[in-house]
Amino acid sequence: MVFLEKLSLFNINHLRKLYNRNEDAYICDKSFFDIYDEESFFLKYVIRKQIKLFKVNNDYVGYIWYEYPSDEGFSNIYSIYLKEECIDLLNSKLLSFFNIKTFRFDMVASSGASSIMKKLNFNINSKNILMRMRTTNFYRNNFDKRYFFKHFKEGQDEELRCKIQNSVFNEKNRIPLTVKDVYIEEEEDYYLRNYAVFVCNEYRQAVGYGQVIFNKGLYTIVNLGILKEYRHQGYGDALVKYLVGFCFKNSIKNIYIRVEKNNYQALNLYKKIGFEEYQSFITWSKNIN
Missing domain, CATH: 3.40.630.30 (Gcn5-related N-acetyltransferase (GNAT))
Structure with missing residues (x-):
C-alpha cells in the first residue's frame, strides 16, 4: 500500500532524486527546485506544503506536487510521479487525505503518468493538441x-x-x-x-x-x-x-x-x-x- 508523507528538510533529498526522473509537469514554467532553491527560508517552508511524498515499506517511491486549493476547493496538479513497480499498490482513497474537492492534471498524452491517473480513478476531461x-x-x-x-x-x-x-x-x-x-x-x-x-x-x-x-x-x-x-x-x-x-x-x-x-x-x-x-x-x- 502507498502512504503519504509531508515534505520536510529531513526528506527533501529523496524528492530531489525522484524529481530528476520525471518530465511530466506542464503547467509550471519552472521545475519545483528552480522555484524552491531561489526562495527565502520562510517561503521554502510554505512551498514544501505543496508536496506530498509517496512511501512503500519506508521507501520513497514518488511524489505529488499540487497548487494550494482555491476558495472553491479546486487544485491543479503540477507534477506526479510513482515508480512503475508501485503503481498497482495505489488506492484512490489516498486522495481523501487532501482537503480538496477537485483535482485537475494537464499532461503530455504519451506520459507514463496515465497509468497513475487511471489507478486513482481520474477521468479524462479533454484531449488537446499543441x-x-x-x-x-x-x-x-x-x-x-x-x-x-x-x-x-x-x-x-x-x-x-x-x-x-x-x-x-x-x-x-x-x-x-x-x-x-x-x-x-x-x-x-x-x-x-x-x-x-x-x-x-x-x-x-x-x-x-x-x-x-x-x-x-x-x-x-x-x-x-x-x-x-x-x-x-x-x-x-x-x-x-x-x-x-x-x-x-x-x-x-x-x-x-x-x-x-x-x-x-x-x-x-x-x-x-x-x-x-x-x-x-x-x-x-x-x-x-
Whole structure:
C-alpha cells in the first residue's frame, strides 16, 4: 500500500532524486527546485506544503506536487510521479487525505503518468493538441484592414479583459476570472507585457481577446476568444494572425497554440493560417468530495 508523507528538510533529498526522473509537469514554467532553491527560508517552508511524498515499506517511491486549493476547493496538479513497480499498490482513497474537492492534471498524452491517473480513478476531461508555426512563414499582408487591435494596458484594462473572457468561457463549472486574478497574473514569470491584445469592431469596441505567454520555453497563444455575437465574422482569424505577426516583428521564431482535439473548426482555422500539430495533451480531473 502507498502512504503519504509531508515534505520536510529531513526528506527533501529523496524528492530531489525522484524529481530528476520525471518530465511530466506542464503547467509550471519552472521545475519545483528552480522555484524552491531561489526562495527565502520562510517561503521554502510554505512551498514544501505543496508536496506530498509517496512511501512503500519506508521507501520513497514518488511524489505529488499540487497548487494550494482555491476558495472553491479546486487544485491543479503540477507534477506526479510513482515508480512503475508501485503503481498497482495505489488506492484512490489516498486522495481523501487532501482537503480538496477537485483535482485537475494537464499532461503530455504519451506520459507514463496515465497509468497513475487511471489507478486513482481520474477521468479524462479533454484531449488537446499543441500546434506550432514558424513565424518566418508569416507574411505581413495577412492583416485585414477591416479589423482594429488594441494592446492591453496594465492598470487600465483588467476589468475589460475579465468581462470578455467570462463571457467567452462561460462553462458551467468554470470559476469566473476576477480583476485580482489578472493583477496576480501580471506578476507571473510567464506573463509578457504588451503581448495581450483586444480585437475591436469598426466602432473600436473590444469584441475578443488573446495573449502570448512564455511557458516552459514556448511562446504560446492562450485565452483566445471572441464574443458570441461576433463569431464567424473573421475576428478570430484576424486576432491569431495579428499575434503571430507581432511575434514575428519581435524576433520570436516559433509560436504555439493549443486546441481541443475535437474542435475541428479551430483546428482547420489554425492549419489554414500555418500551424502544424506538434504534441498531444490530456487533461484529467477527479472530484474528491
